[in-house]
Amino acid sequence: METLTAAAAFAAMALVVPHVLLGLVNKTKAAVGGRRGPPVLQTLYDVRKLLGKGAVYSTTTTWMFRLGPVVGLAATLAAATLVPLGAVPLVAFEGDAILFAYLFALARFVTVTAALDTGSSFEGMGSSREVAFSSLAEPALILTFASLAHQAGSLSLGGMFSPPTGVHSAASTVLAVGSLFIVLLAENSRLPVDDPNTHLELTMVHEVMVLDHGGPDLAFILHGAALKLTLMAVLLVRLVMPVVPGLGAWGTAALGLCGAAVAIGLVESTMARLRLVHVPQLLVASVCAAAFGLLLNLR
Amino acid sequence: MLTVCVSALLAGAAASALLGRRPAAAAAASLSGLALGCAAGLAAALGFAGPSAVDAAWPLPMGRLALSLDGLSSLFLFAVLAVCLAAGVYGEGYLRRSPGLAGSRSVRPLFLTLTAALAVVVCAGNAILFLFAWEVMALASFFLIMAEDEHAATRRAGLLYMVCTHTATLALFLLFALLARSTGTLDFAGIRAALPSGGRLPSAALALGFIGFGMKAGLAPLHIWLQEAHPAAPSHVSAVLSGVVIKVGIYGFMRLVWMLGAVPESWAWAFILAGAVSGVGGVLFALAQHDLKRLLAYHSVENIGIIALGLGLGCLGLSHRRVDLAVVGFSGAALHTLNHALFKSLLFLGSGVFAQELGTRDIEAGGGLLKRMPWTSAFSLVAAAAISGVPPFNGFISEWLVYMAAASARAPGEVGFGAAAVGAxxxxxGLALACFTKAYGALCLGQPRTEAARGARDPGPAMLVPMGALAAACVLIGLWPGPAVALAGRAAAVVCGVSPEAAARALAAPAAGAALIGRLGAGVLALAALLALWRSRLVVGRAAAGPTWGCGFPLTGAGAQYTASSFAQPLARAFAPVLATQAHAAAPAGYWPRAASYATHTPDRVLDGMLLPAGAGASFSLTWVKARLHSRLQYYMLLVSLCLLSLLFWKL
Incomplete structure (x- = not known):
């Protein structure tokens, strides 16, 4: 019975929750902007529509281009098995936090090589920015994990992100939350690092890498991106939210995810995109916050 | 079996030297010697051949012909012979295709001598034999680096290598003299048994070992010969240099730690610091290179840094008497040594083919090679992913083990080490991933940028099969890490001085985790295959071909592609104070500009930035003094009397 619940929860998290989360972010932005906004499940409808379309493959490309979307989505789904949504994750072992971070690196590796396979200078530009930013975001993420692992005495996501019993006030946790939030925004190409709604290729990071993908390939990429955002939001929620009495683990997770969506939407509504040369400064700040949090833990 | 291995290799070397005038016969002799020797040695290393120790008298003072195989030697012997076998088979095809080397009579015998010397170095049980084989190895690799000595850059690299390797040997002579003075023997086992514990001896020995072995391994700031020598050597020799010759330095460290038995805590710090500097510095300088083999050489510095982080954590475990930490740290270092030997030699073998086809080592001259050279590019992709440390390849498994060692340094007084290692x-x-997507993208993806790249073709199966075997090993260890982790665990058991069973117990949890990682990796591959199958069903009959979308911009030729330098620019800019890249720009001028150029050059911070200017300064000032001295007799006499006076005061 428990396995069945876990499998059902995993399927929901892998398939539907990511799109609800994105829909809530978009609803928040619309509300702040005084618009009504698209339906909550709009991105899911987009993905379904794309799955029904054909595809155009550039004559410059090879199998590398077609490898990107499928391996990227498969790696993100594998990362999802390590994340504790409501209760325990599907797969847990000591050290799975490192695997979680490196599975995203695998997704990045294939996305970047697929983009370079097109020979487009715009996609090269996006790839260059992507690897530059994430090579700074990765230390921030892993140092945050190290700090949490030191607190929890375990390097497994299930142990590190067990819900706090009360509202945490320890300075190191505050720093970890801040650092994790910046990494979440940077890794998922949200404002102030990248604008998901921009229409100018010269300013894009993630969107410009997938310009040539269409049809089912684009559907896999969009779904993978939504899932990645959800996974990191789940971790953030588990770090901040104590179990709300009366809601249980699942209700708390759902409430927390709604809160995370609103927070992301508010950041996007109130901030402008940073100049590209200033993005590394933001990321270095997040590395410093993570390192400082770790130092506080080492006392 | 060890005797068979070494004598077959040496016999092959002699036969190919004698048959030098007839290349076909020499090739056959060297290949059969290599195959027989490596088969015998690999069987011994994997334990299929029973115990195979050799112990004979040798007329050199304090010397004995002692060869033995324990867990540590087995791991390194396996890496040495696997890489040398692949590189040697590939080398035959490579020599035939290189105009400058096809008639060479010395490369084959020297290559086999190098292989034999490497095998003896990692199995030697006596310091005299070790140093003898070490020198044979150094000289054989010197002559191999100088194989194409008609180029000035090659001669410069050879000289630099000679200076560095002999500085290292000098430090090793001092090291073993020191150990012999306090123990009275030069047998490794005897030194280990008779070494007095405590005192200043371990620190002095480790300092000398740090210079001697660190110079060979390429640990920053002693790495100065790597980025010059690796590009100069023929590619199959570069593969052996980077894959195994520098690893002998790591073997030396581990053997030294085994002899000392205990390590002061300060040396754990030194290893972690040197590892972090090597790792981050190596990958940053690799990012700024355009020469493929120079880029790969800097990545060797980076990977030696990762290995040194593992060694440092292992030493920390030894000094704090934490067997679990020591075993996991040394296992991570040992496994990364093996993994790096596999994927880095594969990358160098691939780079040789690319350089032959393009006529240059400049990655900007490539492009679109995945279409034109599908096999070489696919094998290089496996190696590039493995060295970037992404699952499901072998590089991730060993980096993860080092992470696990860092995470288990939890007690007060240890966490600082662990945190430093984790951050590094x-x-x-992240930076390695950036560097390899840059190099691979510029070379193999997109459109060809030159005529040579347009006409590039895969080489024959004689060169492809060794590369394929190495690539298969990288995937196999990534998906099924159990046996490799166990091999590394046995090596770590020797270094820590515990029984293999105790080491296996300490390594049980990480080994189980590694097995799960392998299974998840296989799951990722299977899931990706399913998704690809589904996609092909979805788009059946509706997949069209067209040009790359140029965002409405009409100029989308090969020249408009992003170059490797542009790709690395954001990171090069962020780390500009470290790299000190020099730009040579000629901006377009006037209303109708004709020519404009922009080139960047990133010299080595230690060699070109410090040592060469310091040497030039010393030479200049001494020349000045010499010119003054010889001008007048009085100056000369003044100097003599000053010398005598200072000696007098010193003795008073």
Whole structure:
């Protein structure tokens, strides 16, 4: 019975929750902007529509281009098995936090090589920015994990992100939350690092890498991106939210995810995109916050 | 079996030297010697051949012909012979295709001599034999680096290598003299048994070992010969240099730690610091290179840094008497040594083919090679992913083990080490991914940028099969890490001085985790295959071909592609104070500009930035003094009397 619940929860998290989360972010932005906004499940409808379309493959490309979307989505789904949504994750072992971070690196590796396979200078530009930013975001993420692992005495996501019993006030946790939030925004190409709604290729990071993908390939990429955002939001929620009495683990997770969506939407509504040369400064700040949090833990 | 291995290799070397005038016969002799020797040695290393120790008298003072195989030697012997076998088979095809080397009579015998010397170095049980084989190895690799000595850059690299390797040997002579003075023997086992514990001896020995072995391994700031020698050597020799010759330095460290038995805590710090500097510095300088083999050489510095982080954590475990930490740290270092030997030699073998086809080592001259050279590019992709440390390849497994060692340094007084190692590893991982997507993208993806790239073709199966075997090993260890982790665990058991069973117990949890990682990796591959199958069903009959979307911009030729330098620019800019890249720009001028150029050059910070200017300064000032001295007799006499006076005061 428990396995069945876990499998059902995993399927929901892998398939539907990511799109609800994105829909809530978009609803928040619309509300702040005084618009009504698209339906909550709009991105899911987009993905379904794309799955029904054909595809155009550039004559410059090879199998590398077609490898990107499928391996990227498969790696993100594998990362999802390590994340504790409501209760325990599907797969847990000591050290799975490192695997979680490196599975995203695998997704990045294939996305970047697929983009370079097109020979487009715009996609090269996006790839260059992507690897530059994430090579700074990765230390921030892993140092945050190290700090949490030191607190929890375990390097497994299930142990590190067990819900706090009360509202945490320890300075190191505050720093970890801040650092994790910046990494979440940077890794998922949200404002102030990248604008998901921009229409100018010269300013894009993630969107410009997938310009040539269409049809089912684009559907896999969009779904993978939504899932990645959800996974990191789940971790953030588990770090901040104590179990709300009366809601249980699942209700708390759902409430927390709604809160995370609103927070992301508010950041996007109130901030402008940073100049590209200033993005590394933001990321270095997040590395410093993570390192400082770790130092506080080492006392 | 060890005797068979070494004598077959040496017999092959002699036969190919004698048959030098007839290349076909020499090739056959060297290949059969290599195959027989490596088969015998690999069987011994994997334990299929029973115990195979050799112990004979040798007329050199304090010397004995002692060869033995324990867990540590087995791991390194396996890496040495596997890489040398692949590189040697590939080398035959490579020599035939290189105009400058096809008639060479010395490369084959020297290559086999190098292989034999490497095998003896990692199995030697006596310091005299060790140093003898070490010198044979150094000289054989010197002559191999100088194989194409008609180029000035090659001669410069050879000289630099000669100076560095002999500085290292000098430090090793001092090291073993020191150990012999306090123990009275030069047998490794005897030194280990008779070494007095405590005192200043371990620190002095480790300092000398740090210079001697660190110079060979390429640990920053002693790495100065790597980025010059690796590009100069023929590619199959570069593969052996980077894959195994520098690893002998790591073997030396581990054997020294085994002899000392205990390590002062300060040396754990030194290893972690040197590892972090090597790792981050190596990958940053690799990012700024355009020469493929120079880029790969800097990545060797980076990976030696990762290995040194593992060694440092292992030493920390030894000094704090934490067997679990020591075993996991040394296992991570040992496994990364093996993994790096596999994927880095594969990358160098691939780079040789690319350089032959393009006529240059400049990655900007490539482009679109995945279409034109599908096999070489696919094998190089496996190696590039493995060295970037992404799952499901072998590089991730060993980096993960080092992470696990860092995470288990939890007691007060240890966490600082662990945190430093974790931070360095995370930064190295992200930057390595950036560097290899840059190099691979510029070479193999997109459109060909030159005529040579347009006409590039895969070489024959004689060169492809060794590369394929190495690539298969990288995937196999990534998906099924159990046996490799166990091999590394046995090596770590020797270094820590515990029984293999105790080491296996300490390594049980990480080994189980590694097995799960392998299974998840296989799951990722299977899931990706299913998704690809589904996609092909979805788009059946509706997949069209067209040009790359140029965002409405009409100029989308090969020249408009992003170059490797542009790709690395954001990171090069962020780390500009470290790299000190020099730009040579000629901006377009006037209303109708004709020519404009922009080139960047990133010299080595230690060699070109410090040592060469310091040497030039010393030479200049001494020349000045010499010119003054010889001008008048009085100056000369003044100097003599000053010398005598100072000696007098010193003795008073």
């Amino acid at each position: 590893l995370a930064l190295i991982g």
